[in-house]
Amino acid sequence: MFQIPCPHCGLRNVAEFRHAGEQRRRPDPQTATPEEWRTYLYTQANDAGWTRETWYHRFGCRRFVGVQRHTVTNEVRPADTGPAPSVASPPAGIDAGAPDAGGGAM
Amino acid sequence: MKVPTSARRSAPPPEQICRLPVQPGELIERGQPLSFTWNGRAHTGYEGDTIASALAGSGVRIFSRSFKYHRPRGILTASGLDPGCTMQVGDEPNVRAAARRLADGMDVRPQNVWPSLRYDVGSANQLVGRFLTAGFYYKTFMKPQRLWPAYERILGGFAPGGRIPRTAEADYYDQRYAHPDVVVAGAGPAGLGAALAAAQAGARVILVEEEYELGGCLRWGDAAELALLDELRAAVDASPDIEVLVDSVVAGRYDDNWISILQRGLARVAERLIKARAKALVVAPGLIERPYVFAGNDLPGVMLGTAVRRLINLYAVRPGARAVVLSANPEGDAAVADLRRAGVEIAAVLDARRGEDVRRAVGGSGVKAVEVADGRRIECDLLVTSIGWTAPTSLLNMAGARPWYDPAAARFRPGDDLPEGVLAAGGLVGDGTVEELVAHGRAVGAAAAATAGFGAGRPPPALDVRTHPALFRASTHGMVDFTEDVSSQDILAAAAEGYDSSELVKRYTTATMGPTQGKLETVNTVAVLAEATGRRIDELGTTVWRPPYAPISLGALAGRTHEPVRHSPMQSWHEAHGAAPLIAGAWIRPDHYGDAQAEARHVREQVGIIDVTPLGKLDLRGPDVPKLLNLVYVNKWSKLEIGSVRYGVMCAEDGVVMDDGVTGRLGPERYLMSTTSSGAAAVWEHLEGWLQTEHPDWAVHIAPLTTYYASINVAGPHSRELLARITEGVDLSPDAFPYMRVRTGRIAGVDECLMWRIGFTGELSYELHVPASYGVHVWQALLERGADLGTAAFGVEAQRILRLEKGHLIVAQDTDGLTKPYEAGLGTLVKLDKDDLVGRPELVWQQQLGEQQRLVALQPEDGSIVPAEASQIVRGTAIVGRITSSRFSPTLDRSVCLGTVEVALAEPGSVVTVLLPDARRIRATVMPELAHVDPEGRRLRV
């Protein structure tokens, strides 16, 4: 149970958060080619090392929080101050194919 | 022949023939005799005994039979790791009898024996032992393949271990969180020193000891050591900042010093799992004595030096009458002294430091003699070996540190690659007198406290490591893994076949995979493998130590299970009125009140009310709400007037339908969005995600209101009349309050109630959102005031019938994880002429491409047949669609369905074949509209 430094709530257990994906840019939906768009949809860097990602503090402040995480050791550092984390992937609970989706604690 | 249990019980318990006079450090309370049964026969012991020490006190030597060869086994380590002392106690299997304290009335039985411990049929396996070498089953029974299942059943019958009960009293297990500054694992001399020093520095400490008493090896020490123990124990008792847990174990160390501690010995709790976030962890488990590999090393009567020291000093048990001792270290020499003091005849002391060695132990059901390397044969009933140590580095390895093999010390030692906040102390690190170990512990404890922010600790001094002869295997072959019955010969054979790395030999022979978790056998396995491959132990390394450090019950891991359950305000009413519960995620909902078909008919003909509280509801406020709605819904929202509601469909970025619902505008900058019940939490996060990460400049506040409101749908031709009777401040006339509008007013005396005129059921209906605390009040008022109109409650099942008659889809039932709006018949809603829209590019391309499948309404030609949901629509054996929803329609008196079909079959009037689960094929017709009932919507709009 590693911890994530929430800028609003302090160090909290990762179980309070939902992983919302690597930080990435959303292509312009008016001009994106299928390849660009689907790369955005499906392809993450998936590096073994330091990664910039977004977490949603579901059991805490309900804010999307940017952090850097080492994906091998699970060490976490606060994200550098910089642009707000970019678009987060939707929560897994809305997968329409999942009959047991949703209805979480809150 | 089976002896009646009562008869055997009535036999007098055996005398405690192996008990010694009072020992200085003994743990037993001689004034507190306990009785228990062993193998059905009455036995006695004392308070403070372990099960094994009590049995040994009565002269019992065979405690169990081994897994594969059913060889007799007795005490080896006299500790929790003892591979021969695993027993069934009552309905608890696999009890560590050499560690578990005896309790009055225990029913203790041996495991792995049939029909009896003494005459075990399985022991015939010993005779064929040379054919049952490790991995033998990989080489047999390939042909004929049909015989394998039969053989497998037989193999399964040989599975070791105890029996679990089919039903059991539910024990109370729980958990708690803790936030100590320092956790100390192990309360031997170093652990005690560490805890005291850390507490002195101001840290809050949890001190965890696996055994029932503090002290570790001090407990079986000499008078000076016992005095030191008293002194340390008193200091610990006097320290309010040390929480002492005995009969407890640090089971795991996980990321960021998340530490699991299993606590036992609580009054009302069977076991408690403590989840501690420690600033520092001091690992001080001491050393584990390592067994020696030689022929007969698993015979009852072969014991480790520490085992005899425990038996004599802690339990006043004489472990044998005449002993041979093989000693390679001072602890072995101390065992000789203990044995002498206990009156055991010492037949020979073999000093391994001078090259003396055993060759084999001889005997049938126990040691009868020892053959020595020089050829002597010595009669004895006890062979004690003290040939080396294993450092239990497991907790350190979980922290990422790698142990390294020190040939001079003949053991693995912890690496210095420990992460911050994890420290090792005492015997794990090096050797020393007990005073030196305490001092080392103190230094490490101070350093741990400093890590946690208390005092300025210095790096602890290194402990000396004394050289030790490297002894792993004598000139003969014997057991390496006692619980798995893996011999050194098995390991040589495996290596010769190519299973020649630590991991492969483990997997092939199963050595180290048994209940002792490799603590006794890992190093010997590696040593024998090194011998087999001509490599050095340090080249091979050990396999990875994995959590938990000690086996831990499922009950403790589960604790009290806190699965949230959610209830509507009207739940008590539903229960009182015989509602059948429907579990929908965390919600418990009324499925029906007896007859769903009648409930549905009632709604079409009169008026019904249904509790729809779980519907997701979000309060949206701010000037930029329309921007947000335009982004997340496929349709347009800019022109929604105050007092109006609109149906919307949400897609994810891949264009797949994600949720649907109705959103109404309540004020200039105030909206209420409804979502599906199961999608409520996810939609909220989805919206927050877009606002916070992509559009932080938009002024919108979102608040979840799902359970702020009790939601009640009032549906049926009489619904307007019913509402009129209890509503104030709202003109309900069709002109003033038409379809797809929202109003706020007072219902049954409750202010601030929302009323949406919408119609999932296809009837004239109003969805009431009432402040939740008044839910029961309004619900009852509707029933009471509408009694003469026939007002009755209906459940989820009736609603499903009604919505299906009306052709309204349910997301995630009539759609799946790949369905785009066009395929779900929702294409007309999609407006692509917006600046942005979640999933827009996919929707554009889907529209260009055209859909492959389409959702349609279907009616079986034989209306009496309701095809099960998920029945496949086929052409020959090819699947061309499926039924997504089906019910018997009370309104039409026939079955009705929704289903997806290939586009070519989706034209109204086309006839498809539905394959039923019972293999019948029926014909069904595609209907012109999704709605089976009232496709024009006349009933809704009255």
Add this chain to the structure above:
Amino acid sequence: MSEALPIARSPLRAAGPVETRSGWEVSALRSDAALRLADRTPMAKVLVRAPGGGQVAARLGVTNGSARRDEHGTLIVGSGPGDWLLLGAPGCAAELAARVEVEDDGLVSVLDYTHGRALMRLTGPAAAQTLAKLCPIDLSDRHTPDHTAFRSSVAQVATDVVRDDVDGTASYLLHCERSSGQHLFDALYDAGGEFGIEPDGFAEP
């Protein structure tokens, strides 16, 4: 139209005899056990959202993570970044809301949350030990002194916790979305079993 005054009901099953106070049906039990768990749902609850550095924030006077009681006896809780929760006597939600309605630089929203939340109070010397079975936050005085507020998971439910000691005895207000209230109450009650927990009735505040 003459209606009997509507009765408000808590999501928590009332223990023992019930009475009506301030329009709410509440338990009339009175416990003096060392550890008590009481339903406080009838209290008025107002959610305020406003810009962090603005006038509303200044008027409320607490930041995220702490709470204070104002001159009216209202407990003002900094429940999140830009989020406040006001807890007052039953029926005073509108009054509470009116008190914070000021102009500000950004979007301000004030929402009566009374009926959307379950609220309970756990009081007694063993309150922290009880809560520590369900909640991963360090509850020691060092980390969570009186008038600390946090939101975290309690018994797997997102819960707002405010330490609000009563006459020097440790006490926590726990607050979650309404439909999970009974679950939270049951979990706390179960956890407090070994400390002799008893249900307590509603008494103001």
Add this chain to the structure above:
Amino acid sequence: MPSRQASARYSAFGLLRRGLTHRDWPRVWREHDLAPAYDAVIIGAGVHGLATAYYLAAKHGFTNVAVLDKAYVGGGGSGRNTAIIRSNYLTPDGVRFYDRSVKLYESLAAELNFNVMFSQRGHLTLAHNDGSLRTMRWRAEVNKLEGVDSEVIGPKEIKRLVPFMDVSPEARYPIMGALYHPPGGTIRHDAVNWGYARAADALGVQIHQNTEVIGIDVRAGQVRGVQTNRGPVSAPVVLNCTAGWASLVSAMAGVALPISTHPLQAAVTEPVKMFLRTVVVSGSLHVYVSQTDRGELVFGASTDAYPSYSMRGSLEFTEELAGHVLALMPSIAKLRLLRQWAGLCDMTPDFSPIMGITPVEGFLLDVGWGTYGFKAGPVAGETMAELIATGKTPQLIAAFDLARFAEGRLVGEKGAAAVGH
């Protein structure tokens, strides 16, 4: 030149004879120097890589092949999975594919002369609500159409198969029914790996353990070979058969994959006497459990909720697992967990693998196996061998091509998201 090994056939008689004579068995696979060139290099000596090598040699006579592994045979996902075999998938394509795998598994012991202990003890997927019961029905109906034995059964029948199961309607997660799949079961995963390795070795394939690929040579859009910690190897065909590192290995060839790597944890208890004969899976409770011949319960769950390359295992996994197992079988609370471990799963957006060609000529993929790679080992090996030997993509794997993501043709198993394993 590849060399064939005179095979020492395994048999009960052979065992007896060698037991009497104390003669050692020959090595299961041999050690070789790394040759400068092979006709094909397979990265990863797990079940997929070994099966591919075996079928290349056995069915296509294609034996100048090297299988490289950075550690030891079967040490990755192939040795860490919970060894459940089944074919009751949701889409016809999926069912056909996995059914072929089950068929190959059924005859594998005889074919490889190595007992892989395939125990077709039956496989139950529990449904705790009407939604999942509907999905079970869906799977059953598709399975039956494809000739796979699969049916929906009720609580009474479940209780008969699993007497320890709590099927009472009062349970927090009441069991409404289950998908029963009699040919499903468990297998000894190590035996499969070793059996393939031994058989491939006997046909001349070279298996190189402790040989890590550290680079892939690509020139002019064509793969030329690999760089290893033991030196360079040239080959016109390089097949990525890794799991957990698939995207990192592919990146060496400049091929980006839509993969996110998640730990999948598993755990095993102490042994107790046999009480659970079938494999039990609950998608809603994220747990699957079976009892081994040795008496241990083997548990698995869904993958960790966030991507990671950590294989350290977590406490919360065991807590949740225990809670859910006890919800199903309340009387086993005293059973102790002995060991937990983790493997890495390469998850794809549509829960289906990525197989076949890439934009780099000669660089092939057999990756993205999520949590179901072991089930597909034989059929993946067979089809990838065919692709390498013939240059043509077999129909059975046509839907699993890499290009489907850019072209928006996701595989329908996504619809069955909640019913994995």
